[in-house]
Amino acid sequence: MMFVLLTPNLEAQDFKITKGMCLRYNVTSEGEKFKMYVIMKDVFPSVKFEWIMLKNPCVRGTISMSTDAWKTADKQNNLFDPGDQKLNDQSCIWLSQYIYESLKNNGEVKMTPDQNEKHYLRNGFQAYPVILDGKATTIQVMYAESDDSTHDKFWINENTNCPVIFKMDIGFKMELYEIRSVSKVSAEMKVSGNDLPTLIGKSSFDPRIYYLCNQLTEACPFTIEYKVAGNGTETVLYHYFSQINGLKMEVVNDTLKSMVIYNNVKGDENGWVRYPGELPFGLNFDMKREEIEKLIGKANDNPSIPNSVIYPDKNMMITYNSDDLRKAKMVCISIPPK
Numbered sequence: 001m002m003f004v005l006l007t008p009n010l011e012a013q014d015f016k017i018t019k020g021m022c023l024r025y026n027v028t029s030e031g032e033k034f035k036m037y038v039i040m041k042d043v044f045p046s047v048k049f050e051w052i053m054l055k056n057p058c059v060r061g062t063i064s065m066s067t068d069a070w071k072t073a074d075k076q077n078n079l080f081d082p083g084d085q086k087l088n089d090q091s092c093i094w095l096s097q098y099i100y101e102s103l104k105n106n107g108e109v110k111m112t113p114d115q116n117e118k119h120y121l122r123n124g125f126q127a128y129p130v131i132l133d134g135k136a137t138t139i140q141v142m143y144a145e146s147d148d149s150t151h152d153k154f155w156i157n158e159n160t161n162c163p164v165i166f167k168m169d170i171g172f173k174m175e176l177y178e179i180r181s182v183s184k185v186s187a188e189m190k191v192s193g194n195d196l197p198t199l200i201g202k203s204s205f206d207p208r209i210y211y212l213c214n215q216l217t218e219a220c221p222f223t224i225e226y227k228v229a230g231n232g233t234e235t236v237l238y239h240y241f242s243q244i245n246g247l248k249m250e251v252v253n254d255t256l257k258s259m260v261i262y263n264n265v266k267g268d269e270n271g272w273v274r275y276p277g278e279l280p281f282g283l284n285f286d287m288k289r290e291e292i293e294k295l296i297g298k299a300n301d302n303p304s305i306p307n308s309v310i311y312p313d314k315n316m317m318i319t320y321n322s323d324d325l326r327k328a329k330m331v332c333i334s335i336p337p338k
Contacts, residue, residue, distance in 0.1 A: 015139040017043055017162040020182035020210050023093075027053070028173040035234075036174070038093055043162070046070060047094055051080060054226040054236065061085060063092050072098045075112040078172055093165055095156055100163035103144050103156070113170050118146040120154070128155060128166050131178040133205075141166050180254065182210045189215070193278035196259065197315045197335050204238070204251045216245045217276060246275035259335040265321045270331075279333065280316065289320055289328040307331075 023038040035054040042048040047065040052058055062084045063077070069087050073096040077087055085092075091099075102109035107122045123145050127138035139157065146152040155167040166176040184207045191208045199209055213220050220242035227235040238251040246262040262272035263285040274285055281296050293299075299309035299318070307320040307328065316335055320328035 015157055015159060015162075017157075017164055018181055019043055019185050020205070020214070022180045022205075023164070023176055024178040024180070025174045025176050027175075049093065051093075052224060053080070054234075056226055056228075058224050058226050060224065063087060065091055065094065070094070070096060072096055074099060074110065076114075078113060078170070095154075095163040095165065097160060097163070100142075100156065100160055103142060104158075104160070109144075113152060113168075118148055118150070118152060120144045120146050120152070125158065126155065128176075130166070130176055133179070133181055139166070180205050182207055185210060185215075187215060191277055193280040193283070196261070196280050199256055200258065200315065200335055201338055202256055204254050204256055206256075209249075209256050212245075212247060212249065212277075213240055216242075216247065218242075218244060220245060220247060220249070243272045246272050257337050261333045261335075263330050263332060265329050265331055272332075281314065283330075283333070285330055287330070288326060289324075289330075290326050292318070292330070293325075 017040055019040055019042065021040045023040075025036045025038070027034055027036045037052045037054065039050045039052070041050060041062075045067045047070055048062065050060065050062050052060040059082055061080060061082045064084070064086045065073075066086070066088045069089060069091055073087070073089055073091040075090045077085070077090040077092045099109050099111055103120065103122045109120050110117055111120055112118070121144065123143050126141050126143050128141045129136065129138050131137075132139075141155045142158045144154045144156065150170070152170045153168065154165060157164045157166055165174070168174050182205045186207075189207065189211045191211055195208060199206065202209065204210070204213070213222075220240040222238045222240045224239070225237040227237070229235070236253055240247070240249040240251070242248070243262075246264070248260040248262070250257045261275045261279065262270070264270070264272050264274045279285070283292060283295070287295075296311065296314070299311045302308040302310050302317060305319060307323055308317055310317045315338060316333060318333055319331045321331050322328045
C-alpha cells in the first residue's frame with residue numbers, strides 16, 4: 001500500500017465514524033495473517049464496537065470505552081480477549097482525544113501501546129488509500145512513530161472526534177483496507193411489510209436491513225462462519241437468530257440471502273415471540289388460512305415441509321400449524337433466496 005505525503009486538509013477527504021460502520025483490517029500477529037472486522041455499535045459519548053477475527057473457528061468479542069477513556073487514556077489495549085471488555089483507562093482501535101491532540105498540536109506525546117511507555121513524534125500527514133462503500137478513495141491520516149529502537153508506527157484518522165487507528169505496526173500489525181457504512185440510521189425507522197421480500201439480495205448495509213438486525217426491539221444476536229474454498233475464495237456467513245424479534249436471517253458476504261418471520265402460535269412449543277413489524281401483502285398473523293387464500297390466492301404445496309405452501313410470484317413460503325383450511329394459522333413466513 002502506497003501513501004502520499006500531504007499538508008493538512010489537502011486532497012484527502014475528511015472522515016467520520018458512524019454507527020453501524022464496519023472497519024475491515026488485514027492483521028499479522030505472531031506470523032499468522034488473517035482479517036479482522038470492527039463493527040461500530042456506539043460512537044458518542046462513549047465508544048462500543050464488536051470485533052471478529054476471521055479464522056476457523058472465528059474469534060470475537062465486544063469492547064466498550066468509557067467517556068473518560070475516550071477523552072484522556074494514554075494506554076492502549078491490543079490484546080483482543082474474547083468476550084466483553086470494558087475499558088476505563090485504555091483505548092482500543094481508537095486513540096483518546098488527549099493523545100490525538102498532543103500529537104496534532106505539540107508534535108509529540110507519551111503513550112503505552114503494550115506494557116511499555118514510549119515517546120511518539122508526529123512525522124507528517126498522508127493520504128491513506130482505502131475502499132469506502134465500494135469506491136476507492138483516500139482519507140487524510142496523521143503519521144506518528146516512536147523514537148526508540150522499536151520504531152512503533154501509527155497512521156491515525158485526522159479527526160479529533162474519531163481518531164481511529166487506520167494502520168499500526170507495533171509487532172502486532174493492523175492495516176485498514178475497507179470501510180462499509182449504513183446511511184440514514186434512525187431509531188424511528190420502520191420497514192413496510194411489502195419491503196421485506198424485496199430485501200433479499202440487497203446489501204446488509206441497507207438501512208432497512210440494519211434496522212431489522214439491530215433496532216427492531218433489540219439487536220439480533222448472530223453466529224458467524226468463515227470459509228476459504230480450495231481456490232482461495234473467502235465466504236463470511238452471518239446467521240441472525242432472534243426469538244425476541246421473531247426473526248431469522250442469513251447474510252453471506254454482505255448480501256441478505258434469506259429471512260424467516262415467525263408467529264407464536266398457541267400450542268406450538270417453539271419459543272418464538274411474534275414478529276412485531278408489518279407483514280407482506282396485507283397479511284397478519286391472526287388470519288386463518290382460508291382468509292389468507294381469499295386475500296392473496298392459493299399457492300403450490302411444498303412436499304418437503306408439511307403444511308407449507310409456496311407463492312413463487314411473491315418469493316414467499318407460508319408454513320401453517322395444521323392442514324385444516326378454516327382453522328390453520330401461520331407459523332412463519334419464509335422469504336428464500338431468489
